[in-house]
Amino acid sequence: PLLCKQAGGNRTLDFSVAAVLPAGGSGERMGSATPKQFCQLLQRPLISITLERFERVHWIKEIVVVVSKQNFELMSSIIEHYGHSRAIVVEGALTRHQSIFNGLKAFVVNQSPSSWLEKPEVVIIHDAVRPFVEEDILFRVATAAKEYGAAGAIRPLVSTVVATNAEGYLDHSLERAKYRASEMPQAFTFDIIYRAYQQCTDYDFEYGTECLHLTLKYCGTSAKLIDGPPDLWKVTYKRDLYAAESLIKESLSKSVCIFTGMQKEAVQLGCLLQEALQLMMEVDVLTWSLNKESQCIQAISSGLYYNFIYININNFDLPLEIVQLMELIENAKLSALYPVVVTVVHLNNLETASSCIRMEDFTNIKELAKEAHQKNVLLYRLLINYTQVCEAAQ
Amino acid sequence: PLLCKQAGGNRTLDFSVAAVLPAGGSGERMGSATPKQFCQLLQRPLISITLERFERVHWIKEIVVVVSKQNFELMSSIIEHYGHSRAIVVEGALTRHQSIFNGLKAFVVNQSPSSWLEKPEVVIIHDAVRPFVEEDILFRVATAAKEYGAAGAIRPLVSTVVATNAEGYLDHSLERAKYRASEMPQAFTFDIIYRAYQQCTDYDFEYGTECLHLTLKYCGTSAKLIDGPPDLWKVTYKRDLYAAESLIKESLSKSVCIFTGMQKEAVQLGCLLQEALQLMMEVDVLTWSLNKESQCIQAISSGLYYNFIYININNFDLPLEIVQLMELIENAKLSALYPVVVTVVHLNNLETASSCIRMEDFTNIKELAKEAHQKNVLLYRLLINYTQVCEAAQ
Numbered sequence: 061p062l063l064c065k066q067a068g069g070n071r072t073l074d075f076s077v078a079a080v081l082p083a084g085g086s087g088e089r090m091g092s093a094t095p096k097q098f099c100q101l102l103q104r105p106l107i108s109i110t111l112e113r114f115e116r117v118h119w120i121k122e123i124v125v126v127v128s129k130q131n132f133e134l135m136s137s138i139i140e141h142y143g144h145s146r147a148i149v150v151e152g153a154l155t156r157h158q159s160i161f162n163g164l165k166a167f168v169v170n171q172s173p174s175s176w177l178e179k180p181e182v183v184i185i186h187d188a189v190r191p192f193v194e195e196d197i198l199f200r201v202a203t204a205a206k207e208y209g210a211a212g213a214i215r216p217l218v219s220t221v222v223a224t225n226a227e228g229y230l231d232h233s234l235e236r237a238k239y240r241a242s243e244m245p246q247a248f249t250f251d252i253i254y255r256a257y258q259q260c261t262d263y264d265f266e267y268g269t270e271c272l273h274l275t276l277k278y279c280g281t282s283a284k285l286i287d288g289p290p291d292l293w294k295v296t297y298k299r300d301l302y303a304a305e306s307l308i309k310e311s312l313s314k315s316v317c318i319f320t321g322m323q324k325e326a327v328q329l330g331c332l333l334q335e336a337l338q339l340m341m342e343v344d345v346l347t348w349s350l351n352k353e354s355q356c357i358q359a360i361s362s363g364l365y366y367n368f369i370y371i372n373i374n375n376f377d378l379p380l381e382i383v384q385l386m387e388l389i390e391n392a393k394l395s396a397l398y399p400v401v402v403t404v405v406h407l408n409n410l411e412t413a414s415s416c417i418r419m420e421d422f423t424n425i426k427e428l429a430k431e432a433h434q435k436n437v438l439l440y441r442l443l444i445n446y447t448q449v450c451e452a453a454q
Numbered sequence: 455p456l457l458c459k460q461a462g463g464n465r466t467l468d469f470s471v472a473a474v475l476p477a478g479g480s481g482e483r484m485g486s487a488t489p490k491q492f493c494q495l496l497q498r499p500l501i502s503i504t505l506e507r508f509e510r511v512h513w514i515k516e517i518v519v520v521v522s523k524q525n526f527e528l529m530s531s532i533i534e535h536y537g538h539s540r541a542i543v544v545e546g547a548l549t550r551h552q553s554i555f556n557g558l559k560a561f562v563v564n565q566s567p568s569s570w571l572e573k574p575e576v577v578i579i580h581d582a583v584r585p586f587v588e589e590d591i592l593f594r595v596a597t598a599a600k601e602y603g604a605a606g607a608i609r610p611l612v613s614t615v616v617a618t619n620a621e622g623y624l625d626h627s628l629e630r631a632k633y634r635a636s637e638m639p640q641a642f643t644f645d646i647i648y649r650a651y652q653q654c655t656d657y658d659f660e661y662g663t664e665c666l667h668l669t670l671k672y673c674g675t676s677a678k679l680i681d682g683p684p685d686l687w688k689v690t691y692k693r694d695l696y697a698a699e700s701l702i703k704e705s706l707s708k709s710v711c712i713f714t715g716m717q718k719e720a721v722q723l724g725c726l727l728q729e730a731l732q733l734m735m736e737v738d739v740l741t742w743s744l745n746k747e748s749q750c751i752q753a754i755s756s757g758l759y760y761n762f763i764y765i766n767i768n769n770f771d772l773p774l775e776i777v778q779l780m781e782l783i784e785n786a787k788l789s790a791l792y793p794v795v796v797t798v799v800h801l802n803n804l805e806t807a808s809s810c811i812r813m814e815d816f817t818n819i820k821e822l823a824k825e826a827h828q829k830n831v832l833l834y835r836l837l838i839n840y841t842q843v844c845e846a847a848q
């Protein structure tokens with residue numbers, strides 16, 4: 061349930077936490093010119109998805125993104141465009157470790173152009189290319205870091221690890237049970253990781269395996285290792301982009317909000333839809349209203365829904381409610397993040413309607429749909445002609 | 455280029471090779487009831503895709519698939535349905551190693567109900583859930599096994615590997631450069647791997663890491679390790695199924711075959727399309743003909759194309775050529791493996807045509823499209839009304 065948690069947890073921490081996201085990779089392994097953190101997922105750069113996940117977590121303050129010099133402008137424009145208000149760009153260096161160190165310096169007076177940032181007690185380090193990070197694992201590494209000085213997510217090994225000899229033959233296989241894959245996020249008390257980097261040699265900066273190793277080597281801090289969920293995997297190959305996009309699409313399809321008018325038939329259809337859909341997804345049915353404390357406005361602005369159905373009776377002009385709904389979606393900036401789908405269902409009672417309605421008649425909604433499409437909202441119409449015995453057509 | 459290589463290489467080997475595919479996994483990690491080797495990719499079980507890859511390789515003889523008792527019937531029906539003529543099902547056992555051993559016994563007289571199979575000199579062992587295996591890596595492990603007794607594909611480690619102590623803290627990180635992930639395929643001279651399994655203890659059968667380790671331990675054979683391509687990865691999580699499906703879709707979109715009639719305009723449009731499309735995909739343009747040595751028939755039966763365009767002029771009944779094309783696709787069994795897309799382009803010269811043509815007029819093709827859809831062929835029609843100055847409509 062990726063998006064279902066979007067509303068964010070209510071946890072609080074009694075120490076301050078910030079994050080550093082190294083995003084300097086060159087994308088060589090993808091076989092593409094675009095570094096993977098800038099590849100598009102549903103028309104949006106991967107790094108923006110990762111940032112959104114961090115911003116859902118209220119107890120993380122600043123999120124420092126470290127990018128190479130040539131991507132500084134690009135990254136700044138992404139932050140601007142998607143409204144990542146807690147993100148700060150910092151220029152990286154040649155190696156991953158130097159880049160992370162640059163990110164940390166942003167919190168240290170006189171060490172960086174961005175050094176107005178307040179030094180946090182704990183800093184989380186996470187790869188920009190691991191977008192599916194959730195509050196739970198962030199919370200667990202942060203609190204473990206506060207307690208033990210250093211902590212990192214691990215996963216069971218998927219493949220057996222083998223040692224090779226110089227001629228390319230098998231030397232020995234590792235016993236899988238004793239080893240783990242070290243993943244992200246990792247977290248450290250700020251002073252420990254900063255001290256480790258201050259002592260790093262050029263060799264460490266260039267070839268050093270990872271932060272956990274450096275804090276062990278230079279500060280004697282043995283990191284607490286924490287079992288992480290499988291979704292933490294690193295987007296490395298093109299197939300990983302495909303997988304990430306499918307996972308996001310899947311999560312966008314996990315909930316729908318149905319609005320109905322007051323009319324009996326509309327409410328009835330809403331309830332029928334709920335029954336039919338609730339085995340597949342979360343369904344909420346609300347009567348349309350825009351007064352104070354309206355649940356409708358709350359539902360739209362919660363960010364829990366990217367699918368909306370509006371059920372309407374015998375009104376084939378452009379109903380005011382649809383225009384209002386589209387405005388609320390725009391104001392909530394939902395479609396800035398992901399495509400939003402709005403389906404307007406027109407129930408047409410053939411016994412009371414004055415004449416036969418055809419899809420061609422909905423010119424006003426057609427215009428609105430065109431405009432909406434520009435804003436990443438897909439507006440569909442469905443006409444149901446029915447009589448008392450409830451025959452559906454088109 | 456997955457499907458582009460479908461026509462198969464021309465390599466030959468001077469020793470005999472068979473394959474054993476353990477397919478006994480339980481699918482627990484997927485969070486789904488269906489074991490992953492039986493999950494559907496484009497409406498087809500994953501194991502069938504892997505089998506197809508092996509059957510493209512002419513120098514591999516029998517392919518023994520080892521499944522659990524409860525999936526024996528299912529596996530037999532898959533082999534029947536998708537026409538995997540070189541595949542044989544063998545019943546597995548409780549552990550992966552016992553299942554592989556059962557697969558090997560199929561080649562040994564009096565050891566298995568299937569023991570009429572001739573013992574190969576080299577046997578390839580491959581996971582059923584690594585569908586993107588190509589001839590090149592199979593060839594390299596098979597020839598290395600013949601020379602060294604054992605060989606296996608390896609990949610660089612994606613994550614750092616860490617050793618944990620009993621309390622769940624970091625003990626040390628491995629130096630990545632010295633270690634590799636051991637992947638599949640692996641290959642062995644039959645006698646060496648069989649001898650290793652004959653000596654295995656119950657502990658080995660239950661907890662043994664992998665075949666390469668067993669042949670080292672019991673036969674003193676140090677396997678040759680061979681760098682494999684990234685596509686060998688193991689379909690483990692749901693996201694891997696998504697990735698696999700996208701990769702197959704991508705490969706299906708990599709080539710298109712355009713057929714035209716003799717008319718000048720049709721050939722011209724074919725060439726224009728080729729120019730426009732060839733930056734994105736392989737495009738072949740052929741004049742439709744069904745005489746002996748017809749390139750058209752060869753193109754269809756090659757298995758290189760899953761997209762066909764037929765360009766037709768001023769003929770809005772169901773042209774005979776389309777019916778023939780659909781029959782050839784069916785005979786080549788293309789759509790038994792993957793969905794096939796056929797687009798019929800009707801060029802309508804408004805100056806010479808007797809009257810205005812509307813899409814609604816194509817009733818015959820509509821009927822054909824319905825039938826085709828049942829057989830996994832998607833038939834589309836496109837009407838282009840034009841005058842000398844080449845205005846396109848609809």
Ligand SMILES: [Mg+2]
Nearest residue numbers: 269270271272
């Ligand atoms: Mg690190």
Ligand SMILES: [Mg+2]
Nearest residue numbers: 663664665666
């Ligand atoms: Mg093995």
